[in-house]
Amino acid sequence: MRPSSALAKSLDAADPLAPFRADFALPEGVVYLNGNSLGPLPAAVPGVMDDVVRRQWGERLIRAWNDEDWWSAPLRVGDRIGRLIGAAAGQTAVGESTSVQIFNTLVAAARLRPGRRVLVTEAGNFPTDRYLAASAARLLGLEVVETTADTLAAALDRHAGEVAVVFYPAVDYCTGALWDVAGITDLAHRAGALAMWDLSHAAGAVPVQVDADGVDLAVGCTYKYLSGGPGSPAYVYAAARHQAALDLPLTGWHGHARPFDMADGFEPAPDIARTRIGTPHVLSLLALEAALEPLERAGVAAVRDKSLKLGEFFLGCADSMLTGLGFEVATPRDPLRRGNHFAVRHPEAHAVMAALKARGVIGDVRSSTVLRLCLNGLYVSYTDVHTAVAAMQEVASTGAHRAPDFQVREVVT
Ligand SMILES: *Cc1c(COP(=O)(O)O)cnc(C)c1O
Numbered sequence: 149m150r151p152s153s154a155l156a157k158s159l160d161a162a163d164p165l166a167p168f169r170a171d172f173a174l175p176e177g178v179v180y181l182n183g184n185s186l187g188p189l190p191a192a193v194p195g196v197m198d199d200v201v202r203r204q205w206g207e208r209l210i211r212a213w214n215d216e217d218w219w220s221a222p223l224r225v226g227d228r229i230g231r232l233i234g235a236a237a238g239q240t241a242v243g244e245s246t247s248v249q250i251f252n253t254l255v256a257a258a259r260l261r262p263g264r265r266v267l268v269t270e271a272g273n274f275p276t277d278r279y280l281a282a283s284a285a286r287l288l289g290l291e292v293v294e295t296t297a298d299t300l301a302a303a304l305d306r307h308a309g310e311v312a313v314v315f316y317p318a319v320d321y322c323t324g325a326l327w328d329v330a331g332i333t334d335l336a337h338r339a340g341a342l343a344m345w346d347l348s349h350a351a352g353a354v355p356v357q358v359d360a361d362g363v364d365l366a367v368g369c370t371y372k373y374l375s376g377g378p379g380s381p382a383y384v385y386a387a388a389r390h391q392a393a394l395d396l397p398l399t400g401w402h403g404h405a406r407p408f409d410m411a412d413g414f415e416p417a418p419d420i421a422r423t424r425i426g427t428p429h430v431l432s433l434l435a436l437e438a439a440l441e442p443l444e445r446a447g448v449a450a451v452r453d454k455s456l457k458l459g460e461f462f463l464g465c466a467d468s469m470l471t472g473l474g475f476e477v478a479t480p481r482d483p484l485r486r487g488n489h490f491a492v493r494h495p496e497a498h499a500v501m502a503a504l505k506a507r508g509v510i511g512d513v514r515s516s517t518v519l520r521l522c523l524n525g526l527y528v529s530y531t532d533v534h535t536a537v538a539a540m541q542e543v544a545s546t547g548a549h550r551a552p553d554f555q556v557r558e559v560v561t
Contacts, residue, residue: 150451150464151242151461151464151465151468151469151534151537152534153531153534153535154186155404155530156461156529156530156531156533156534157530157531159457159461159530160529160530160531163347163454163517163529163530164450165446165450165451165454165525165526166529168442168445168446168526168527169189169527169529170191171190171192171441171525171526171527172188172189172190172191172375172442173188173189173190173191173194173233173366174188174527178508178510179508179509179510179532179535179536179539180265180395180510180527180528180532181489181509181511181521181522181523181528181532181536182509182510182511182512182522183372183373183519183522183524183527183528184349184353184372184373184488184489184520184522184524185372185376185512185520185522186319186371186372186378187371187372187374187375187376187439187524188214188375188527189304189377190375190376190438190439190441190442192438192439192441193377193435193438194438196434196435196437196438197431197434197435197438198337200430200431200434200435201431204216204218208341211422211448216428218434221242221428221430221433221434222241222242222243222393222402222424222428222433223238223241223242223420223421224437225242225383225433225436225437225440225460226241226242226420227239227240228437228440229242229351229368229370229374229383229440230385230443231444232351232352232356232374232440232443232444232448233347233350233351233356233357233358233366233368233385234355234356234357234358234359234360234361235358235359235385236359236388238388238419239358239359239385239386239387239388239391239420239421240384240385241369241383241384241420241421241423241424242381242382242383242421242428242433243381243382243423243424243425243428243429243433244381244382244404244428245379245381245382246276246346246348246367246368246369246382247260247276247280247365248382248398248425249367249382249383249384250276250277250280250281250346250367251280251283251284251397252384252396252397252398252423252425253286253365253367253384253386253396253400253423254267254280254281254284254313254315254342254344254397255287255288255396255397256396256397257312257315257342257344257364257365257458257484258284258288258290258313258364259288260312260342260364260390260393260394260395261312261313261340261341261342264309264310264311264312264340264341265289265290265291265310265312266290266291266292266293266307266310266311267281267284267285267290267291267293267311267312267315267335268291268293268294268295268300268303268304268307268311268313268315268341269281269293269294269295269314269315269316270294270295270296270297270315270316270317271294271295271296272296272320272322272323272370272476273294273315273316273317273321273346273456274317274321274346274348277315277317277346278292278294283313287397290312293307293311295318297327297328297332298333300314300335300422301335302337304335304338304339304341308339309340311340311341312341312342313336313341313342313343313344313347314332314335314336314339314341314342314343314344315344315346316332316343316344316345316346317345317346317348317349317350318345318346318347318349318350318354318356318487319350319353319354319487319488319522320349320487321348321514322491322514322515322518322520323478323479323480323491323518324349324480324486324487324488324490324491324520325479325480325485325486325487326350326354326480326484326485326486326487329350329356329357329358329361329363330357330360330361330362333345333361333362333363333364333522333530334362335433335484337362342364342365342390343362343363343364343365344363344364344365344366344367345358345363345365345366345367346366346367346368347366347367347385348367348368348372349372349373349487349488349489350368350370350373350487351368351370351373351374351383352372352373352374352443352448352451353373353448353451353452353455353487353488353524354448354452354487354488355448355449355452357386358386358387359387359480362387363385363387364386364387364390365384365385365386365387365390366384366385366506367382367383367384367385367467368382368383369382370382370383370436372459373443373524374436374439374440374443375439375443376435376436376439377432377435377436379429379432380429380432380433380435380436381426381428381429381432381433381436384423384429384448386420386423391418391419391420391422392418392422394416394422396416396422396423398425399414399416400424400426401425401426402424402425402427402428403416403417403421403422403423403424403425404416404417405418411545412495412516427448442526443517443526445524450525451524451525451526452488452525452540453525453530454525454526455488455523455524455525456483456525456527457490457525458523458525458528458530458533459483459486459490459523461533461534462490462521462523462533463477463481464535465533465534465537465538466492466537469537469538469540469541470537470540470541471540473540473544474494474495474496474544475492475493475494475519475540475544476492477490477491477492477493478491478492478493478494478518479491479492480546482526483557487518488522488523488524488525489521489522489523490520490521490522491514491518491519491520492518492519492520492521492522492540493517493518493519494517494519494544495517496549496550497513497516497517497519498513498517498554499513499550499555500519500540500543500544500549500554501513501519502549502553502554503543503548503549503551503554504536504539504540504543506527506541506554507543509535509536509539509540511536521536
């Protein structure tokens with residue numbers, strides 16, 4: 149059937165995940181397709197934050213560290229995220245920014261393979277990942293080799309016996325391409341290297357099985373598909389088999405085996421707790437904990453299934469409504485090779501997005517010519533997708549984006 153608003157309506161009526169939209173406080177009149185950058189506010193979070201701030205902090209004061217279990221929140225929330233990425237309990241902890249976790253974990257990963265002098269990372273990886281890989285390499289006297297999924301095997305051959313870590317993103321932040329976590333992990337292992345993954349655009353979006361796939365280490369952000377809120381803390385996964393040997397460079401007191409001994413020297417906790425650093429961002433951590441509930445209830449598999457169906461619908465709409473208007477879908481069309489957002493090239497992407505935002509359709513722009521549109525099945529409807537594509541058609545066919553108002557290049561999105 150030709151994609152239309154009527155078809156969108158009937159698909160919405162039959163959608164088992166449709167009720168989950170009410171679990172998010174999305175403003176009226178907004179089509180929110182930027183949940184891969186900042187997940188929307190879960191409706192339960194303001195009430196939880198009110199309790200955390202007024203009662204837990206305000207009334208319980210310092211006692212809340214024990215009474216309200218603030219102390220164990222990094223591992224408690226870590227285990228809940230662990231379940232979303234296929235990690236058995238005791239291997240995931242939350243705290244610090246993604247960038248800090250990347251650096252801390254990557255250095256520790258390289259130290260697990262002493263004598264190997266190469267860090268491999270992905271050439272299109274998110275800039276902070278590449279900057280931090282370069283810095284970790286400089287600190288450790290290693291060399292960074294950047295590859296693509298296509299050139300990885302050849303690079304591992306060329307550097308046989310030298311590669312300490314293969315550090316890849318599971319889903320490309322820009323194009324939305326989905327990499328083969330199991331296959332690349334296996335390639336890394338055959339080369340004697342460890343596989344470390346950045347799951348920022350994968351956790352909560354696509355089924356990830358870190359334990360089953362033999363992943364060694366992983367990190368990821370929580371304010372995208374996990375809706376933890378701006379700057380919510382990132383997580384680290386360390387497979388149980390590596391924990392006792394994990395030599396992390398940031399040896400803060402919360403990672404000590406007995407933090408309240410206030411001992412002179414650092415002795416790491418024997419387990420995942422050694423990835424803790426200092427006092428965590430408790431408010432953000434507890435907002436994140438409350439935010440996970442709708443996703444857990446829906447299940448990542450169901451969300452992924454619907455996200456793929458939204459994707460098919462999007463491609464159908466794009467093919468029938470956007471042809472000849474300067475748009476080009478840059479994300480693989482194969483559902484097995486894409487995550488949950490689409491990258492659509494347009495030579496005037498910034499102006500087009502500004503015009504779309506003026507029409508209530510919110511996405512963002514990367515690499516100056518790529519519109520990113522995130523179709524998260526947890527709260528995006530088929531009608532949203534049709535509305536967005538219709539707005540793209542209207543803007544590009546009328547040249548509405550050429551209006552002076554939309555010519556400002558956005559600084560922050
Ligand atoms: C979003 C994202 C980050 C963000 O890092 P922050 O320290 O939270 O700013 C890092 N890496 C990847 C791959 C991302 O997608």
